[in-house]
Amino acid sequence: MPIVELQGVSKTYESKIAVRDLSLSIEAGQMFGLLGPNGAGKTSTIRMMMGITLPDTGHVNLFGQPFARSSLRRVGYLPEERGLYKKMRVLEQLVFFGELHGLTRAEALKRASGWAHRLDIADVLGKKTEELSKGMQQKIQFIGSLLHDPGLIVMDEPFSGLDPVNAKLLEHTLLELKDQGKAILFSTHRMDQVEKLCDAICLINKGEAVLSGTMRAIKSRYERNHVVVEFDGSAEFLKSDQIAEARNFSGHAEIRLKPHGDAQKLLHEASAIATIYRFELMEPSLEEIFIQTVGGKVDA
Amino acid sequence: MRNMLLIARREYLEQVRSRAFRTTTIGLPAIFALIVAVGYLSSLGLGANRHIAVASNDPALANQIRNQLLGDQTARARVEVIAPATQEQRSALVKQVKSSSLDGVLWVEAMPGKAPTATYTAQSSGDFITAARLRSAVNHALVDAQLMAGGMQQAAADKLVSGISIATFQARKDGRIVKSNPEASLWKGYVMALLLSMTTMIYGMNVARSIIQEKTSRIFEVMLAIARPGDLLAGKLIGVGAVGLTQIAIWLIAGAAIFFSPFAAAVMTGAFTVQVSWTEAILFPIYFVLGYLLYSSLFAGLAATCETEQELQMYMPLAAAPTWLSFALILLIINDSNSIWSILASLFPPTAPVIMFLRMASEIPPAWQFAVSIGLLVLSIWGVLWFSTRLYRIGILMYGKRATLPELLRWLRYS
Numbered sequence: 001m002p003i004v005e006l007q008g009v010s011k012t013y014e015s016k017i018a019v020r021d022l023s024l025s026i027e028a029g030q031m032f033g034l035l036g037p038n039g040a041g042k043t044s045t046i047r048m049m050m051g052i053t054l055p056d057t058g059h060v061n062l063f064g065q066p067f068a069r070s071s072l073r074r075v076g077y078l079p080e081e082r083g084l085y086k087k088m089r090v091l092e093q094l095v096f097f098g099e100l101h102g103l104t105r106a107e108a109l110k111r112a113s114g115w116a117h118r119l120d121i122a123d124v125l126g127k128k129t130e131e132l133s134k135g136m137q138q139k140i141q142f143i144g145s146l147l148h149d150p151g152l153i154v155m156d157e158p159f160s161g162l163d164p165v166n167a168k169l170l171e172h173t174l175l176e177l178k179d180q181g182k183a184i185l186f187s188t189h190r191m192d193q194v195e196k197l198c199d200a201i202c203l204i205n206k207g208e209a210v211l212s213g214t215m216r217a218i219k220s221r222y223e224r225n226h227v228v229v230e231f232d233g234s235a236e237f238l239k240s241d242q243i244a245e246a247r248n249f250s251g252h253a254e255i256r257l258k259p260h261g262d263a264q265k266l267l268h269e270a271s272a273i274a275t276i277y278r279f280e281l282m283e284p285s286l287e288e289i290f291i292q293t294v295g296g297k298v299d300a
Numbered sequence: 301m302r303n304m305l306l307i308a309r310r311e312y313l314e315q316v317r318s319r320a321f322r323t324t325t326i327g328l329p330a331i332f333a334l335i336v337a338v339g340y341l342s343s344l345g346l347g348a349n350r351h352i353a354v355a356s357n358d359p360a361l362a363n364q365i366r367n368q369l370l371g372d373q374t375a376r377a378r379v380e381v382i383a384p385a386t387q388e389q390r391s392a393l394v395k396q397v398k399s400s401s402l403d404g405v406l407w408v409e410a411m412p413g414k415a416p417t418a419t420y421t422a423q424s425s426g427d428f429i430t431a432a433r434l435r436s437a438v439n440h441a442l443v444d445a446q447l448m449a450g451g452m453q454q455a456a457a458d459k460l461v462s463g464i465s466i467a468t469f470q471a472r473k474d475g476r477i478v479k480s481n482p483e484a485s486l487w488k489g490y491v492m493a494l495l496l497s498m499t500t501m502i503y504g505m506n507v508a509r510s511i512i513q514e515k516t517s518r519i520f521e522v523m524l525a526i527a528r529p530g531d532l533l534a535g536k537l538i539g540v541g542a543v544g545l546t547q548i549a550i551w552l553i554a555g556a557a558i559f560f561s562p563f564a565a566a567v568m569t570g571a572f573t574v575q576v577s578w579t580e581a582i583l584f585p586i587y588f589v590l591g592y593l594l595y596s597s598l599f600a601g602l603a604a605t606c607e608t609e610q611e612l613q614m615y616m617p618l619a620a621a622p623t624w625l626s627f628a629l630i631l632l633i634i635n636d637s638n639s640i641w642s643i644l645a646s647l648f649p650p651t652a653p654v655i656m657f658l659r660m661a662s663e664i665p666p667a668w669q670f671a672v673s674i675g676l677l678v679l680s681i682w683g684v685l686w687f688s689t690r691l692y693r694i695g696i697l698m699y700g701k702r703a704t705l706p707e708l709l710r711w712l713r714y715s
Binding site: 050051052053069072075077079080081082083084085086087088096097099100101141144145 | 303306307310314318513514517518519520521522523524525526527528697
């Protein structure tokens with residue numbers, strides 16, 4: 001049973017079509033990436049999923065049932081527009097969110113302290129939110145959305161504004177939650193994170209799904225025509241007839257082969273004039289797929 | 301329901317713990333008392349300690365006027381008599397006024413067979429209290445002179461013209477006849493109405509400001525995924541309203557403690573006797589809650605359509621206009637608190653809370669009028685809430701630009 005299922009969902013604001021006939025489904029224990037350029041309709045899709053706005057047409061099912069507000073008690077939501085009560089103390093704020101999600105005060109207190117230790121913010125629990133850095137506030141909001149142990153976690157740009165250490169901490173936490181069987185949807189512009197974390201994606205552009213499926217299935221649709229070479233010596237082999245495009249970063253080259261370009265020939269040419277430490281034939285990265293699929297179609 | 305109460309509790313605790321709450325709880329009555337005290341103390345010296353010259357061609361009349369002026373203990377005037385006086389002397393006295401060695405010159409010209417004429421020349425044109433005192437003194441002196449010319453003794457004539465004081469009583473609907481003080485009652489009604497309108501506006505504004513702040517901090521997106529917009533708004537209105545009631549309760553308890561203290565017993569006697577009836581004590585919180593709900597739901601709808609507090613401030617004078625209208629009607633209420641216009645104004649929901657208290661200062665209106673005014677207030681709160689909730693649920697997610705009127709109408713249709 002899919003945890004989230006969107007069937008032919010559309011939403012129009014005034015004359016602008018935000019989402020058009022979008023369908024997707026997320027299973028338990030799956031990390032799902034919702035991708036798209038700015039204004040593609042990611043946030044509009046998430047808002048319909050959360051019942052903040054209603055779709056004009058189509059259906060939203062949560063936990064196998066048509067959308068009902070009561071289902072939201074099992075959903076943890078971190079919106080793109082971060083917001084906290086600035087004057088409230090951190091612990092009070094977390095307990096308030098926990099209680100709103102149906103926890104008792106005592107249980108909310110216990111879980112808030114547990115999460116604060118886990119995400120290394122226990123020392124700021126007594127501080128007012130306005131006294132904290134943006135990254136710290138983001139961690140608080142992250143905890144606020146997970147306190148009630150939701151079955152579905154929806155995160156809009158969860159890593160934006162975080163330093164690498166904290167981004168890594170949140171990544172690990174999300175992976176742990178996925179291992180516990182939670183369905184996780186997150187939208188982001190960071191393709192490297194999607195590639196690393198997500199099992200499935202939906203790429204939307206101008207409100208429409210232009211690419212969707214599991215990461216493996218998507219990548220298998222594209223030819224293995226990318227080569228990464230680490231070398232020492234002459235870079236003349238980068239002028240080979242087999243190459244469509246090459247970028248050389250002093251000893252590290254990223255190459256796109258021509259259609260039907262021969263990687264073995266290229267390796268032979270390269271090893272003749274340089275010492276090769278690494279020669280790897282790769283699938284295109286998600287970023288390249290993204291640019292190929294959406295490139296030239298993005299609104300200014 | 302649970303979420304609404306949790307939101308109300310959060311609003312309540314956050315505001316009650318704030319410095320602003322402590323400051324206004326202590327500061328507002330203190331400022332109020334200070335304004336009343338300054339007004340009263342400054343009125344004590346009005347028109348007093350004047351140095352006046354009374355010049356006339358009739359020495360007897362001039363002396364009578366002087367006696368009348370000196371007899372007024374509150375005036376504490378210094379009076380010189382120049383009589384019989386010539387036009388040259390009058391001109392010289394006017395020069396003294398110009399040079400500030402005299403506050404004013406009263407020139408009284410008696411003409412046989414005709415009423416005397418009197419002119420007063422002073423540096424200040426706005427000293428109406430001295431002008432009133434002089435008018436009274438001249439009239440009394442003339443009557444005195446006429447009575448003595450008719451053979452009455454000076455003491456008997458003075459006694460006759462000194463006037464009598466009238467004790468006022470109020471025949472209440474419960475059959476009791478109690479001593480009343482119209483001025484004190486009016487002041488009491490005015491102060492209660494002012495307090496009511498101020499608290500209603502302050503807490504209505506608090507709701508609006510809180511919505512703008514939450515809109516700015518983008519917390520709504522998080523909250524809307526947990527609670528319904530209606531619960532968010534209702535929780536906010538209940539929480540902030542409870543803060544207002546807490547503040548009023550603190551003021552009432554502190555007021556009662558002062559009222560029943562030995563200090564108050566010593567001060568609040570005679571003209572200062574003010575009694576707050578049970579009807580007023582019960583109706584004050586009721587009208588506060590209703591007035592607050594009416595204005596705060598209106599302000600909440602407005603706030604949801606605004607982007608910044610500055611933008612909101614532009615609408616506030618319009619939204620608060622009915623309260624100003626209530627105070628503009630004060631003379632109408634004093635003149636006849638039971639006239640059809642007074643009754644209509646006390647039933648009209650936006651002006652009802654303030655006008656009812658102004659009317660109660662003169663006379664407690666019949667129970668049916670309270671029932672109708674409260675009923676109409678409840679109905680209009682429901683109506684305003686209906687509109688505001690619709691504006692609120694769309695407006696709180698609209699960032700970046702001010703909504704136009706056609707957009708607002710569309711929001712109402714969408715919801």
